[in-house]
Amino acid sequence: MNEDIRQDGPRAPDRPFDPEREAPLLSAYVDGELPAAERARVEARLAADPETRAEVARLRRLKEVTDAMTLKEAPPEEWERFWNQAYNRLERGLAWFALTLGAVIVGGYALYRFVESLWVDAQLPWFMKLGIYALCCGVLLLLVSVIRERIFVRKRDRYDDVVR
Amino acid sequence: MSEKTPPNNAPGIGVGDPAAGAAILQDAADITRFLAGDQESFGMLMKRYQQRAYAVALGLTGNHDDAMDAVQKAFLRIWRALPRFRRDQPFFPWLYRIVRNCALNQRRDEHRHRGDVPLDWVRQPDGRLSPLAETLAADLRERLWMGLEALPLEQREVFLLYHFQGLKYREIAELLDIPIGTVMSRLHSARLQLRKALGEEEEAAS
Numbered sequence: 461m462n463e464d465i466r467q468d469g470p471r472a473p474d475r476p477f478d479p480e481r482e483a484p485l486l487s488a489y490v491d492g493e494l495p496a497a498e499r500a501r502v503e504a505r506l507a508a509d510p511e512t513r514a515e516v517a518r519l520r521r522l523k524e525v526t527d528a529m530t531l532k533e534a535p536p537e538e539w540e541r542f543w544n545q546a547y548n549r550l551e552r553g554l555a556w557f558a559l560t561l562g563a564v565i566v567g568g569y570a571l572y573r574f575v576e577s578l579w580v581d582a583q584l585p586w587f588m589k590l591g592i593y594a595l596c597c598g599v600l601l602l603l604v605s606v607i608r609e610r611i612f613v614r615k616r617d618r619y620d621d622v623v624r
Numbered sequence: 625m626s627e628k629t630p631p632n633n634a635p636g637i638g639v640g641d642p643a644a645g646a647a648i649l650q651d652a653a654d655i656t657r658f659l660a661g662d663q664e665s666f667g668m669l670m671k672r673y674q675q676r677a678y679a680v681a682l683g684l685t686g687n688h689d690d691a692m693d694a695v696q697k698a699f700l701r702i703w704r705a706l707p708r709f710r711r712d713q714p715f716f717p718w719l720y721r722i723v724r725n726c727a728l729n730q731r732r733d734e735h736r737h738r739g740d741v742p743l744d745w746v747r748q749p750d751g752r753l754s755p756l757a758e759t760l761a762a763d764l765r766e767r768l769w770m771g772l773e774a775l776p777l778e779q780r781e782v783f784l785l786y787h788f789q790g791l792k793y794r795e796i797a798e799l800l801d802i803p804i805g806t807v808m809s810r811l812h813s814a815r816l817q818l819r820k821a822l823g824e825e826e827e828a829a830s
Contacts, residue, residue: 484812531679
């Protein structure tokens with residue numbers, strides 16, 4: 461079916477309604493969503509064509525059925541539980557953030573002191589010092605790369621707070 | 625024909641709708657208070673929208689537990705993202721996109737058994753079924769729901785927004801960023817599919 465049957469604004473009122481190509485207008489007619497000019501075109505067709513009248517009647521009956529139904533609501537006691545869980549979840553999120561931050565700071569400092577102690581150790585062979593140097597450069601480059609990627613994605617993703 | 629109101633009687637999102645205008649102001653006030661450190665304002669804001677968010681999630685996941693999980697995840701995202709929300713805009717479209725995506729992620733990640741059919745009959749103010757509902761076949765809810773589940777996502781979404789969120793065509797078009805003609809086509813296609821799913825039973829409504 462044609463997805464964009466009517467982009468916006470009414471068509472010329474003298475143009476006859478085409479039930480094949482413009483069938484979605486019948487749904488809009490039943491919903492009372494058509495502008496006056498379009499409504500007039502549909503009504504002109506309805507007056508002249510029993511098949512279109514029958515189709516509108518079928519759409520009305522379906523609408524009556526769907527209007528008689530609604531989505532169930534969550535009971536109030538569920539919402540009480542929901543809000544308790546939500547605040548706990550939020551609290552835990554903050555706790556994890558603090559824990560991670562603390563671990564990074566403490567771990568980072570311990571690592572720094574460890575590498576520093578090895579570096580100044582005169583007994584350590586030169587190739588081990590080279591290894592430590594390469595290890596530090598690798599970690600630093602990875603960190604910079606990940607941060608840069610995150611910033612790049614954040615700047616370009618319109619729905620970064622929405623879809624994940 | 626009676627018109628259904630969205631869950632919690634929340635206002636639409638239409639520009640120029642006085643109720644929507646008042647809602648924008650109320651939401652903006654709560655958000656401003658929240659950003660100033662009043663965390664209770666967040667709860668007040670979200671409680672106004674919780675049933676509506678639940679209806680969005682339930683329509684897309686088809687399962688109470690998944691819907692509650694998706695809404696909870698969505699609310700946590702909103703908590704974090706609220707400083708970036710533009711307060712001169714209606715809140716519901718923004719919330720809708722977040723809940724929708726959390727619900728679709730939930731649907732993809734969880735494979736729970738489908739529970740009860742999440743559709744109910746509209747009841748009269750005294751709690752009784754409407755005379756129309758009493759004349760319809762008992763399994764009609766199940767068949768309608770199965771028909772809805774079988775719809776392509778884009779048709780199902782438009783159907784849910786129109787019938788269960790009470791939005792107008794133009795509001796749906798703005799929310800989904802599609803032409804109004806596309807809303808019309810998707811809704812019509814959805815109805816033709818549902819008609820097939822319901823078979824001749826709908827005749828009973830006549």
